[in-house]
Amino acid sequence: MSIRIKLLLSYIAMIIIPIIFCGITIMLISFALFGDNRIMRSFIDIDHQTTVRNTEDEDDIFSRLKVLSSYTPKQIEDEMFLKKTDQELNKNQAGLLIRKNERLIYVSPYFEQYSFEKFLPPFEGKGQIEDLGFKIEDVYFYYKQFDYYDVNNNAVSIIVIEHISPIEEMARKYFVLFVVTLVIGLIVTNGIMTYYMSRSIIKPLRSLKLATERIQRGDLDFQVIPHKHDEIGELSLSFEEMRCRLKESVEVQVQYERNRKELLSNISHDLRTPIMAIKGYVQGIKEGVARTPEQLNKYLTIIYNKVFDMDQLINELFLFSKLDLKEEPFQLEQVEIYQYLADCIEELQLELQDKGITIGWEAQLKTTIFVICDREKLRRVIMNVIWNSVKYMDKESGFIGIHMSVNSEFVTIEIKDNGMGIEAEALPHIFERLYRGDHSRNSNTGGSGIGLSIAHHIISQHGGKIWVTSEKGKGTTLSFTLRRIDQEEGENS
Incomplete structure (x- = not known):
């Protein structure tokens, strides 16, 4: 049996069993209160099932009577009008009572078997009151009452009485018991279903959990x-x-x-x-x-x-x-490297001169040489290398020289400075992420320490190589290669 069917059956059981618990509780309460199953019969009675109470109609009628008491008070004492109004209320299982000077002048035939005189609330003056009501012969009533004085200063009360059914009465009185019963039913059902499901679901899941814990420990x-x-x-x-x-x-x-x-x-x-x-x-x-x-x-x-x-x-x-x-992403394209480097150097020259640093540029051949590269990424490499050199050199006599040489497969670009150089033990780590010599960790030089790491990544993904040679106190030379393409191919493209 699949887990889906098992879960479906357990959900059905979790719905049905608490309902059965509540039904048994209702029957027990019915026998305890009345000695029979009156509540159950009331619940399944045809009239209770087919009669739909419309509280809005009841409220409209009550509001209409209040208005009439102010504008046409004589109509409140018209027996034909009262009977017609009472019949409208009877459709909603309610009835009308009119009291004048503490004496009932009209009682709805719907409730003629009850004597209300001793149970009705007293005249309160002018205004409307409503409450859960009162109890007569173990039957509860809900009422709405409107008090006013007529033109002859008689104390008149318009009262709408509503009978509360055994189901409503029981629900109001034993609501907590129903909730407790439902909770107990859910607890028992969940306990049984949990035990059943654990045998077919939780046990293999526990095995998977143990396997997960072993993986978590590295096993x-x-x-x-x-x-x-x-x-x-x-x-x-x-x-x-x-x-x-x-x-x-x-x-x-x-x-x-x-x-x-x-x-x-x-x-x-x-x-x-x-x-x-x-x-x-x-x-x-x-x-x-x-x-x-x-x-x-x-x-x-x-x-x-x-x-x-x-x-x-x-x-x-x-x-x-x-x-x-x-x-x-890399946007690789064919670039004429000589002119590209010349443009980069021209862009940097003025800014470096302001810092007192001279930049020199020489190429092996002033000719058209094409390479495959990403223009922006290659510019980032050159900028990172040059500004890294600027940080560690004398600003008054600093010099950066750029040299380009070409062979059949690669273009080699060398960037040399006359800075303080790099210690021999630091050279193997120069391209590691965030690696910097101790002398660089100060407020004067600063730097992120990943500029050369970025350059290494970019050149590697271009298919080239990058390396550094340096001697302490005599400067540093950083070199990298780019794959070249034939001149004819570059011109044709």
């Missing part, structure tokens, strides 16, 4: 064997297939996790410093440390620069993450 050396041919059996087969695939990829996944933890740790380190600086300057502004407009402008400028640095760091981290996951 993949086991096998999940399905024991049934239902939906859970199919789930077990899928789980076993998942376990096998997970076992094959777990080593790669662990390595990814290790890299991400390291990345998060480094990110928190790089973000903490500017955040603390921003916090300090904002606190200084709040406490009035910046007393003059010049000081305030200085503080705001520093805050802006810190926020700008954080924004750049976040953008680089976002790009690095997409490159690392191979989700960053």
Whole structure:
């Protein structure tokens, strides 16, 4: 039997069994109150099933009588009118009573077997009152009463009486008992169904849970064997297939996790410093440390620069993450590399001159050489490398030289600076994410530490290579290659 059918049967049982419990309770209450099954007979009585009470009609009639009491009070004492109105109320199992000076002048024939004089509420003056009513011979009545004085200053009460059926009476009186019975029925039914379902569903699910816990602990050396041919059996087969695939990829996944933890740790380190600086300057502004407009402008400028640095760091981290996951799209096209590099250098030249740094450019051949690359990504590589060099060189006598050479398959581009150089033990780690030498972790140089990692990713996905040579105190040279295409092919395209 499939789980769907089992669940369907259990749902049906959970509906029927509580209803049976409630039915038994109603019968017991009926015998306890009346000595017979009067309540049950009242419930299934044809009149009760076919008679539909319309409380809106009853309210309309009562409202109409109140209006008549103000504008045509004599009509309230017209017996023909009262009988006609009472017949309309009888359709809704209600009746009309008119009381004048504490004496009933009209009693609905619908309730003629009852004596209301001792049970009706007293005259309250002018206004409307309503209540659950009163009880006569173990029968409950609901009433609405409107009191007023007629033109002769007689105290007149318009009363609409409504008989409350045994079902309503019992529901009002034993509502809590019904709820308790229903809850008990649900508890018993759920207990039985839970026990039944546990044998066919929960037990194999518990086995899958234990298998999940073993996977959670890193234990993949086991096998999940399905024991049934239902939906859970199919789930077990899928789980076993998942376990096998997970076992094959777990080593790669662990390595990814290790890299991400390291990345998060480094990110928190790089973000903490500017955040603390921003916090300090904002606190200084709040406490009035910046007393003059010049000081305030200085503080705001520093805050802006810190926020700008954080924004750049976040953008680089976002790009690095997409490159690392191979989700960053590359728009590869044929590019004439000589003119492309000339344009990049021209763009940088003025800005570097303002910093006191000279940039030199030489090519092996001033000719047309085509490569396959993404223009924006290659520009990011060149910018990252050059600005990384700028951070670690003397700004008064800094020099950056760019050299291009060509062979049959690749174009090699070298970017050399006369900065402080890189220690030998640091060179193997230079392209690792967020790796920076200790000297770079200060407020003067800063940097995100992933610029060269981004460059490494981009060049690798272009099918080229990137490497660094450096000597402490004598500068650094970063080189990378791009795959070239034949000149004729580039011109034809």
